[in-house]
Amino acid sequence: MGTDTKSDTALTKSNITSVLRYDLPASLVVFLVAVPLSLGIAIASGAPLAAGLIAGVVGGVVAGFLGGSVVQVSGPAAGLSLVVADIVMTYGWRATCMITLLAGALQLLLGVFRVARSALAVSPAVVHGMLAGVGVVIALSQLHVVLGGSPQRSAIENLIELPQQIVNNHDHAVFVGLLTITVLILCARLPQRLRIVPAPLAALLVASVTAWAFGWDITRVDLSKSLSEWATPIWPQGDWHGIIAAVMLVALLAGVESLLCSVATDKLHDGKRSDLDKELTAQGVANMVTGALGGLPVAGVIVRSTTNVRAGARSRWSTILHGVWILVFAVFLGWMITLIPMEALAALLVFIGIQMVNMGHLRNLRGHGEVPVYLITMAGVVLLGLAEGVLLGLVLAALLALRRLTWVTVQARPDSDGRWHVLIGGSLTFLGVPMLTSELHAIPAGAAVELDLNIDFMDNAAFEAIHAWRHDHERGGGTVDIDEIHDEWYAMAASGARMFPAKTPPRAPDRWWLPWSHRRHGRRNPDYSLVPAQHMPEEDDLAVPDLLAGAREFHRRTAPLIRPLLHGMARGQDPSHLFITCADSRIVPNLITSSGPGDLFTVRNIGNLVPRQGSTCADDSVAAAIEYATKMLNVRTITVCGHSGCGAMAALLSGGEKTVEGSALSRWLRHGHHSLARFVTTESDGTDDGPLDRLCRVNVTQQLENLRTYPQVDELFRAGRLELVGVYFDIATARVHILESPPVPAGPP
Missing domain, CATH: 3.30.750.24 (STAS domain)
Structure with missing residues (x-):
């Protein structure tokens, strides 16, 4: 989706329409998600319920107004609940508010000195492992509330007592909790177009109405009690070392989570990038305000931020307005909160805790060898405590980094x-x-x-x-x-020369597979002398010289090496593969398959499409290549290779908006309609990065089936003399994935 790059808090005639059209509806969606989450996080933190709503208001209005991220939404964060709960037990709630205020002052100071970027040096494996560990602890503790009992002092004790809770408690509280979790699971499985009401709100509504209708004996949320107990923050009493440690822990965890959320949110929209120092400063001011008002610590929250982007937000006004709606709700509609069963909020926290153990993070970390850091951090948080778990993760991450540096x-x-x-x-x-x-x-x-x-x-x-x-x-x-x-x-x-600097980055190798643009400026190549970049000709003027320079480089370097091989192939070819792939300039078949001359008989077109035999828009080019490869060259394998970010698939998803009706491109893309139909009926298996990525993969599978519409291909395939292979190239990670090949059918052709 696109976002408005003029994302200012100053409303002008040019953007007020955008606010009313995009940001106002998005703010209402985020508000509906934020209210139940704020109440649930307050319960998990051992804080008054009103503290969660105060943090939601301050996070929306203050952090949204001053922040450096366009669409990030701040508020009470589940990842901080363990820290806050421990501080509340040690110093009391009013002292916890003072610690939050001091943590905000520390964040403000760090933002003023522009050190936000240094916070990103913390390994994401540690952060994700910490959040996963916090999620496990929250889920285990709140599961006891769902089952009608009380949480124990530690995750281990909660786990030991869990069988006893399951066996002995079967009252109305259990029914409410299970009903809430069931609704949350069902909402997650609904198609996106049917998710009109946010899942947390829908679950609480169903649980509340059901409990009221059947007259179940449950515990109700009492907001008036927490409002009547409101008081100003007081200075914490105790060892000053512990107080300083608590302030630093809240400031750093909330700051790092906010900055990582800003970086992640930038990937979801096309608008202005985040100013991390400004964002850290805003988080500091917001925590000072929420601490002074008796609210929970504030941090950027990925769930609310993602919801904000998906709801169509284009400026920070969506974040600000969502905070205003929370305030209006708490002041004028606070009586509605008394209808919510406490067991339903506990069930919501169980669901949130489980979701914090994100398997997608494990898949991303596996390729970088950082899974042990994630697991050790998570285990440390669950078994020892949050600070101890984070410390273990940081130590292990540092040791692994040292090992890699000295490998x-x-x-x-x-x-x-x-x-x-x-x-x-x-x-x-x-x-x-x-x-x-x-x-x-x-x-x-x-x-x-x-x-x-x-x-x-x-x-x-x-x-x-x-x-x-x-x-x-x-x-x-x-x-x-x-x-x-x-x-x-x-x-x-x-x-005997002095070795300085102590370590230098390796120079980019002058290899044939580097794009021309990477070998041009400030680099001596076969045809350009080393000249400053400002004296080089314009990019467009270099197109022909680049091509000629590349040919001369081939003649000088590669041709002498490959000439004997090509001399033996001069009389004929004997490829083993028919390789059908996209015309995208970033796809180099011989590079991604480590193949050489004579290996691949290659067909390239827009979208790596294979027109079905007898299709109305016939294409003799692809059909002729298939016929020649199977009958004359006797290839043993036909490979269809798709890739990420395919423009043809994006055009299909746009429903024709990105193509001109009646153009050659629009007529060619009709061959992709079967892929689009298959995409509509296929659910995501969790391995793709969104609708476009899933369509790119589905398209490969569909083209393999299209190949079977050619009699000679189907005959050879059934006889076991021809293999059909689907390949998917992820450009960003430079990884080749083998997709599931179609099974060989039993029986005669």
């Missing part, structure tokens, strides 16, 4: 001519010396060695190890040729 790989292999090729990669430090010397001394004495150093750092211990081995090997009759791919660490150390 070294040594590959030594003999060539057919008796020479040895050794490749050393990574950062050479004293920690890698034992493995390094072990691999080098395994090379036979007297051998000719080609040593490639693909390193970004070398300390003295590593240099001494390589240098000493080289002298020993050459004294034994061998030879050692050292080639350094990046900075000349070894050569400089051998000459």
Whole structure:
């Protein structure tokens, strides 16, 4: 969706229409989500119910007005509930409000000194693990309330007592809790167009009306009691070390969660990017205000922010108005809260807690080897406590980062001519010396060695190890040729030159697969001298020279290497694959499949579409390629390769808005209507990143079925002499995914 880049708090004639059309309806949706969540988080925090509503109002109005994020929504956060509950038990509620105020002052100070970016240095694995651990603790404690009992002091005790609660409690409270959870689950499974009422509000409405209709004996929410107990904050009494630690913990956790939420929210809209320092300053002011008014700590909340974006918000006015609606509701419609069963709010918290254990984060972290940090942090929060769990996660993340920074790989292999090729990669430090010397001394004495150093750092211990081995090997009759791919660490150390800077980033390799634009400015290439960027010609003027320069580079570097191979192929081709893929310039079939000349018989078109046999808009080009590949070239595999962010699929999803009616493109995209129909009837399995990503994947599967409409393909496929393979290339992560291939049907063709 698009967002208005003129997202100011100053209403003008040019944007007041946008506020009324987009932000006002979005604010009402967020308000309906925020009220039950604010009440539930107040219960989980051990705070008065009014504290949750106060935090919702302040988070919306103050943080929304002053914040640096256009559409982020702030309010009481479930991730802070454990911290707040512990502080309330230690110092009391009024002292907790003072700690919140002081935490806000610390956030304000950090924002003024513009240190917000440094907060993003905290590993997301630690943050997500912390939130998952908090979710488990909340779910376990509130599950006891749902079952008609009382939560225990720790997650372990809650887990031990759970069977007893399940066996002995079957009263009306249990029915209300189970009904609330059932409605939440059903709402989550409804199609988006049917989710008219937000799931939390729908669940509380159903539970409240049902409990009233059947006269169930339940505990009601009493907002008047918490309002009558309102008092000003007081200074906490106790060890000042603990008070300072509590202030810092609230400030840092709320600040980091808000900044990470801002970064995540920026990915959901196309408007102005977040000013993180301004956002941290606004969070500080909001926490000072909510602390002074007796509210919970405030932080940016991803659930409400996502809801705000999806509801169509285009400016910060949606956030501000949602806070106003909470205030109006609390003042004039607060009596409605007394109809809500406490067990229903507890069930809502159980559901929220389970949702905080987001498996999508685990999938993202798995590719980076950070799952242990996530799991250790989560386990530490559940078993030991929030601060202890976060500390364990930070220590493990630091150790893993240190391991990666000092990781070294040594590959030594003999060539057919008796020479040895050794490749050393990574950062050479004293920690890698034992493995390094072990691999080098395994090379036979007297051998000719080609040593490639693909390193970004070398300390003295590593240099001494390589240098000493080289002298020993050459004294034994061998030879050692050292080639350094990046900075000349070894050569400089051998000459006695000063090794400064201590570590430099590797230069971008001048390889053929780099786009022309990445090899042009400030780089010496075959046809341009090294000239300053400001003296280079315009981008459009470089198109032809780039092509000619690339051809000359091929003639000089690649052609001599590949000429013998191509000479043997000159009389004919024998590819094993028919490779059908999109014409998108970012897709390079030979690069993503590590294939060479003669491997792939390639067909490229808009959307990697395969027109069905006998379709009204026939296309002889693709049909001819299929016929030639299967009958003349006898390919063994037909692969259809789709990719993320496909423009053709985006045009299909737009319903024709992105194409001109009657144009060649619109006529061609008719071949994608079967993919669109399949998309409509297919539910997401959780592996895609949204409707467009899911359609791109579904389209590949549909094209495999379209291939079966060609008799020669279907015959070979049924006979087991032809394989159909679906491939999906995720451009952003540079990963190739193999999609599920169609099964070979039983029986005769």
